[in-house]
Structures are given as structure tokens and as C-alpha cells.
Amino acid sequence: MKLISASPSPFARKVRVLLHETGQSDAVEVVDVMTTATNTNPEVAAANPAGKVPALVREDGPTVYDSRVICRFLDAKYAAGLYPESRIFDTLTLEATADAMMDAALLMVYEHRVRPPEKVFDGWVDAQWGKVARCVEAVNGRWMSHLNGPLDMSHIAMGCALGYLDFRLPDRNWREGAGALDDWFAVFSARESMTATAPV
Structure with missing residues (x-):
């Protein structure tokens, strides 16, 4: 899996913190991009039609986007228990x-x-x-x-x-x-x- 991210984004940071807390940082490649509200990075637009980070690109299914959706997905995938x-x-x-x-x-x-x-x-x-x-x-x-x-x-x-x-x-x-x-x-x-x- 590949996480389309931007270092300053607090929404992308949520996902990266979850990966650290669950010991899964090595399981997801983080691709740091530069993107803005008025100049959307093409890789971001291809992953999420809304042009927002983060987006989780999967090999076995459609891209997952919106930080809350990604976090729920990863929590379920790794049985992390962060949504008790x-x-x-x-x-x-x-x-x-x-x-x-x-x-x-x-x-x-x-x-x-x-x-x-x-x-x-x-x-x-x-x-x-x-x-x-x-x-x-x-x-x-x-x-x-x-x-x-x-x-x-x-x-x-x-x-x-x-x-x-x-x-x-x-x-x-x-x-x-x-x-x-x-x-x-x-x-x-x-x-x-x-x-x-x-x-x-």
C-alpha cells in the first residue's frame, strides 16, 4: 500500500501516527507530495478526485481517502483496537x-x-x-x-x-x-x- 501524504497536513499526520502506534510504518510506503488548494498535485488528483490528502492507494482495491475512512480501514486491517x-x-x-x-x-x-x-x-x-x-x-x-x-x-x-x-x-x-x-x-x-x- 502507498499513502499519498503531505508533511504539514494534520489529516495525513493522523494516519502516519496510527501506523507508528500500531507498528505498521514499514507496511505502507509514504509518498510525500507538495499540493495546495489552488494547485492540486496530479498524483493527489489521481488518487482522490477531491484533490485532498491523505489517500491510501491499495493494490487489491480502490483507493481509500478521507483520514477518518483510512484510519478506520487500517484499524480494522491490523486489529489495532483504536476504535473500541x-x-x-x-x-x-x-x-x-x-x-x-x-x-x-x-x-x-x-x-x-x-x-x-x-x-x-x-x-x-x-x-x-x-x-x-x-x-x-x-x-x-x-x-x-x-x-x-x-x-x-x-x-x-x-x-x-x-x-x-x-x-x-x-x-x-x-x-x-x-x-x-x-x-x-x-x-x-x-x-x-x-x-x-x-x-x-
Whole structure:
């Protein structure tokens, strides 16, 4: 199998962290590409018609894309147990929360990277940050018992989301008022799977 990836992408990082955590990094070839929302890499477009990474190219079936679909596929393939049935909806909801944070942060980055400076809509940027801030507040207030429990896919997704905020939006300071989440991330981000997949 071949993973079409981009080092800065938090969605692609989710998959790479899963592979590290399950000891399957050598089972999937990671192909790092350069692609943007306005200039899609042809290899990415061929793998995923939406032109997004990650995409998992299989030899025995159609390409699998969308990070949540890929993660479910690999979790099932390797019997990793990262989507535990006993708390499946908590895991899926927290993973969705992390993905929403990544989506909003990515839109903030694109607003400045793709638009000419005179066309940047600050109100749009602030609205996206509002989504991130509400998610951080909710996780810090309601989800810490889950994050402090056994590892599942929601931990990986949240770690990648917070890592992306630090990587692309360090001046926004998501940590303010989120001490419990900050403490959790300090420990989680030191995992070998996280340091090995840090964006560059």
C-alpha cells in the first residue's frame, strides 16, 4: 500500500501516527507530495478526485481517502483496537471534534495564503478561530477523562489538531484557559509516534 501524504497536513499526520502506534510504518510506503488548494498535485488528483490528502492507494482495491475512512480501514486491517466498541461514539465524536479544529485552522491558513492581502476577510478568519476556541473549551471542560484513558483514535486526532495549531497558528495561543488540555498535550506530544511525524 502507498499513502499519498503531505508533511504539514494534520489529516495525513493522523494516519502516519496510527501506523507508528500500531507498528505498521514499514507496511505502507509514504509518498510525500507538495499540493495546495489552488494547485492540486496530479498524483493527489489521481488518487482522490477531491484533490485532498491523505489517500491510501491499495493494490487489491480502490483507493481509500478521507483520514477518518483510512484510519478506520487500517484499524480494522491490523486489529489495532483504536476504535473500541465499548466507547465507540465517544471516540468518534472526539475525533470529529479534532477534525473540525483542523478544518477551521486550515481555512484560516488558506485565507492568508491563497487570497491577495486586500481580499483577506478578517471576519471569516475570526469566525474560524471561534470554532477552534469553542472546541478547545469543550474538550478541556468535558473530555479530559476520555483523553486520560486508554489510547484510541480520538487521542491521535486531538494530538494532531493541537500540533497543527502550534505549527501554523502559534500566535493564537489555544492554551489560554485550557490548562488541563495543555498538560495532556505536553505528555502526548512527546510520544515517539508524534515526534517521528512532526510537520516540517
